Amino acid sequence: MEPRISIINKRLQNVKRVVVVASGKGGVGKSLLSSGLALHLEKKGCRVGLLDLDFYGPSSHIILGVHDVFPQEDKGLIPPRVSGISFMSLVFFTHDKPAPFRGGDITNVILELLAITQWGSLDFLIIDMPPGIGDETLDVLRFIKKSEFLVVTTSSKVAYGAVEKLLVILKEQKIPLLGVVENMKQGSSSFVETEVVGRDIRYLGGILFDPHLEDAIGNTDSLSKTTFMKELVVCFDRIFF
Amino acid sequence: MEPRISIINKRLQNVKRVVVVASGKGGVGKSLLSSGLALHLEKKGCRVGLLDLDFYGPSSHIILGVHDVFPQEDKGLIPPRVSGISFMSLVFFTHDKPAPFRGGDITNVILELLAITQWGSLDFLIIDMPPGIGDETLDVLRFIKKSEFLVVTTSSKVAYGAVEKLLVILKEQKIPLLGVVENMKQGSSSFVETEVVGRDIRYLGGILFDPHLEDAIGNTDSLSKTTFMKELVVCFDRIFF
Amino acid sequence: MHEWALAESILSAAQETAEKEHLKTINEITILLGELQQIEHDIFEFALKELAKTEGKKLKHVKFHIKQEKSMLQCTRCEHTWSFDEMKKTLGIDEAEAIHFIPEIAFVHARCPKCSSPDFDIIKGRGVSISSIKGS
Amino acid sequence: MHEWALAESILSAAQETAEKEHLKTINEITILLGELQQIEHDIFEFALKELAKTEGKKLKHVKFHIKQEKSMLQCTRCEHTWSFDEMKKTLGIDEAEAIHFIPEIAFVHARCPKCSSPDFDIIKGRGVSISSIKGS
């Protein structure tokens, strides 16, 4: 018998909302948006946690410039504070080496992280997801009942083709869906907006491609000053405040 | 006992080279490069197959504009010809609906596809991979002994952080590695080139961000005329011809 | 007739076993046909026998025992179990055929009949497998 | 002492079982400690006993049977099997500790001792599990 499943609700009982930043597609900006959203909510005075569930390509620690911290061992693991955010990632254990996991391993790692992490009281737990609709997505749906999904796409037909598949599953399974963000917009096509609205899903707006974003990666002060962050705030404040 | 593993070598015995287009990161252009490479090699007079192994976000059929074709049943499945390329994808069976597979399912699907697809004689089989170093990557390494990897990254620190993990595994396991392509270049940073060469891996060159590429998706004639294709040819001709 | 490709894999696996275990001849191969893959016993047996003729002397006198294996699917979310028999009723012809080619396509076109989850497992009866190979 | 968190999960699972099976009291819980996770018997038992005191009347008189479970790892590529005992020799202190927190970190810091593949399975002895719960 698997004991870990039954403790997860307790671990998250003082977490008010769980926002899962997901996409059927990779490289659309899930990680930048997760970190950006976490930083913004923290500035607004919320208690925020950030959990990186992308084990093959963990990115949140790179974006936030996380160095020389480790969870504190106290009846579980207490995530270290990074720019005011309670941050948990597998990189604390992998030492940033490759993690060649198969699907069953992914499930075990997620269960273990959820069972031993002591988040305490949070207004928001943001989860930075890997792409796709595989083990990570199915496990979040299975283990974290209060998940609300925030779906990211770009304007590309190829990207939206993958994102649509996640949207279909979430709608079909009646999972709370905060809406879709169209990231890295460059043209003025309304293709994505039309598609999303046509599926009766909230279109949260577009965020332009920001040529200066790359330079701000690893430094949360610089990140906060980007046009990326200004636009992100516009998209998200209408759903969270 | 699993019978399918033992037939795979026979199915690929008349395939001269298997080129696995991979990346630790999503959205870096694996699918565009796979289709572009397949189209180019076919134009050069090679017999080419293309296998899409990205089951969550299959893209090759969108890029090539594949419609109204299905494999022919004849002692297995013979992939249909699409712009001269023998093309196999799970979309023939999913009807482009979501495929919420767990890792063990992925392995089974890959085994089944490799066991029943009759590629015939090919100079090149190109495999369009999903991101990461999970079941698909481990299974390709396990089942297709003549794989040669072509790794794609962008110039971003976040993307390269994930790509590096795949490179580490491939080098460590002594897998043939054709080199690394830096796609969607916009600045002139030589960060990726320096990192790649520092790992004693061939840097195949950069391909600029092409603002007209999106419009060519779905039409192989238009695709062939993009600057993306011109640059791709420069990167690849030096390794294949 | 994509069944030939799978029948071929059986014979190839048998040859491999003969090699590994230094057998001179293979006398009997017992094969399970998982219900989900909907392979017809007769077609499969025919393919096996035809193919065995050209497989060389180790397989000259092989006997095939082909057994059907009932399917069992189980939901990860609600633990309900069901079979392909039951699932079949909700499938179109094209969908059932797609599952015939790749059994995991069940996750694409079918759901748990009790809770509608796509997150279920194929516990038994997936497809073609070998249950035993006997030789000397 | 992250062991408390895992001990807590045992008691929570026991409560859940009591609920589901309408038990008035839980008399005995048998727990396996998989070798890979390197949890000390005494620490774990202490945590369980302390926690049980505040878990309410159903767990007031519970007895814990804690057994060590030997580990077995198996390579997918070459089928070689080995144990954590053997793996441990190649690990640094930090690496072994990382595996203590998340046993799958073994795939990050260890390889098949025979063929160096990272593609192996944890067959047995992963971590904390419940082998039985008895109540009335």
Ligand SMILES: Nc1ncnc2c1ncn2[C@@H]1O[C@H](COP(=O)(O)OP(=O)(O)O)[C@@H](O)[C@H]1O
């Ligand atoms: N609005 C934007 N403008 C410019 N670059 C962006 C923007 N959003 C994301 N990026 C870049 O795109 C790449 C992919 O972003 P990332 O957050 O890693 O995506 P994902 O997590 O979906 O894989 C990164 O290099 C990131 O810096």
Ligand SMILES: Nc1ncnc2c1ncn2[C@@H]1O[C@H](COP(=O)(O)OP(=O)(O)O)[C@@H](O)[C@H]1O
């Ligand atoms: N050189 C390029 N210039 C402009 N856009 C590109 C280029 N390469 C890829 N893209 C675009 O980037 C997105 C991701 O490409 P894709 O091939 O789907 O990546 P992957 O297969 O790695 O996920 C697509 O929208 C594609 O059109």
Ligand SMILES: [Mg+2]
């Ligand atoms: Mg990411």
Ligand SMILES: [Mg+2]
């Ligand atoms: Mg792709």
Ligand SMILES: [Mg+2]
């Ligand atoms: Mg499943």
Ligand SMILES: [Mg+2]
């Ligand atoms: Mg493994």
Ligand code: NI
């Ligand atoms: Ni058939």
Ligand code: NI
């Ligand atoms: Ni500990």
Ligand SMILES: [Zn+2]
């Ligand atoms: Zn169910």
Ligand SMILES: [Zn+2]
């Ligand atoms: Zn091995």
